[in-house]
Amino acid sequence: MEGKQKIHCTVETCKYNDDGKNICKLQAINVEPIENCNTKKPDESMCASYEYEKE
Numbered sequence: 001m002e003g004k005q006k007i008h009c010t011v012e013t014c015k016y017n018d019d020g021k022n023i024c025k026l027q028a029i030n031v032e033p034i035e036n037c038n039t040k041k042p043d044e045s046m047c048a049s050y051e052y053e054k055e
Contacts, residue, residue, distance in 0.1 A: 015053035024049075
């Protein structure tokens with residue numbers, strides 16, 4: 001699947017978000033667990049590649 005995956009993202013404040021398309025411009029992202037969170041739901045992880053887009 002290399003080169004064919006797309007990373008969809010709706011976090012508008014991230015500098016890697018392709019404006020209006022909800023696509024991450026990075027070829028790969030790091031997903032990390034959130035400490036002390038055991039909900040068995042998506043909130044157990046976060047995008048560690050996030051960077052704030054400075055205005």
